[in-house]
Amino acid sequence: MNVSMTVNGRSVTADVDPPTLLTEFLRDHLGLTGTHVGCDTGQCGSCTIHLDGRAVKACSVLAAQAEGARVVTIEGLADGNGDLHPMQAAFREEHGLQCGFCTPGMVMAAVDLVNTYPNASDTTIRENLEGNICRCTGYENIVRALKSGAAGMGDQGNG
Amino acid sequence: MYAFGYHRPTTIDEAVTLLGQSEDASAIAGGQTLLQSLKQRLAQPGELVDLGAIKELSGIAVDGRTVVIGALTKHNEVALSSEVRKAVPALADLAGAIGDHQVRNVGTIGGSVANSDPAADYPAAVLGLGATVETNQRRIAADDFFIDLFETALEPGELIKAIHFPVPKRAAYVKFAQPASRYALAGVMVAETGDGVRLAVTGAGACAFRVPAMEQALAGDFSADAIKGVQVDADELNDDIHGTPAYRAHLVNVLARRAVEAAR
């Protein structure tokens, strides 16, 4: 069957089998391997992408369900002129990562979190990062990066 | 995953027809539960009928006495709706405590209610607030809807269109989340409604259930003290690695008292 969607601003159409997950479509068909697969059971959040502007776990969505949607992955977050997105820059500045496996999902979740809860408290941030597991950092620097990234996104006037 | 057929209708009628054409067709809404079951082969439908493109199934309407939520409405749409928060804060709180942010962006109220997972949150709201489940065929009162473990009054191929929640005088939902999954180890919705007090429990039994003894005690005196000594029967409750029936029975009483105190 054919599926069509916009991925990182580009229109894509592909012939896929119905059981193809969005993670498989992004990684295997489009070569966008920044979307990581940690658990493949909807628990860890490392596969988080934006589907029509909202953070979702791409391992828990069929490619077919994204028909007509606007998908943004970690590869499409920066502006394309060589500047990192403010949230990516903040994760680097604040050491919000160690091995980096969880990081694409963390950053994508963080951007949606800031868009959904501007000026979020530490508690709101921690509660809403429930779906993203990090085995390295202990989360302290991730929360710090998220707050700093939120300030950067505010300066830029959008996500 | 194993092979299945996939359909994406744009109207309820089309979806019902597609579901009727095959013995082993299944609807998929957010897929947050169903896709994991397919991966584990706990379910193996031959055809998936995706409800995602049916616009008339989505949306929230509040008219003062009733909050009507379309089956395809996502948990975060309910949690973040200022209208729902104003009319029934307990319902917005409940939706906001389901799973995690990403799951709330995709999972739907219709999928949660149709699935009747023993640890799901929404069944407590449907039963505790005395809601009505509107399907493509009929209206089903909450008291007749939840039958057993993963079993509801829905017939094969019957689709939930919307859930109608009467606005209570006051209500609250308090949940004790299983720390890893965030599902309810036990959860209690208490509501003072036009038709008396209702108290529904999820997470503790095979499906959501009411506790008449607590409702009667609260009808005379809506206070935590009124139900201090009212226990649910542990013999009826779930036993698993997360908690014994006796533990769950204790938890239900504690959560019920907290819910009464929090009701607004």
Ligand SMILES: Cc1cc2nc3c(=O)[nH]c(=O)nc-3n(C[C@H](O)[C@H](O)[C@H](O)COP(=O)(O)OP(=O)(O)OC[C@H]3O[C@@H](n4cnc5c(N)ncnc54)[C@H](O)[C@@H]3O)c2cc1C
């Ligand atoms: C990590 C994680 C954590 C979670 N934590 C919680 C939690 O804390 N509390 C909680 O309550 N839930 C939790 N869930 C479940 C989540 O809320 C699901 O979204 C929900 O149970 C099912 O909704 P869905 O739209 O994804 O349904 P689907 O998975 O698409 O469908 C589930 C079932 O319902 C049927 N169905 C769907 N829509 C309809 C309809 N309109 N009419 C008739 N049948 C229909 C389908 O055929 C299927 O059998 C969690 C899920 C995950 C992945």
Ligand code: FES
């Ligand atoms: S890989 Fe999707 S949540 Fe873990």
Ligand code: FES
């Ligand atoms: S940085 Fe290693 S898992 Fe998060």
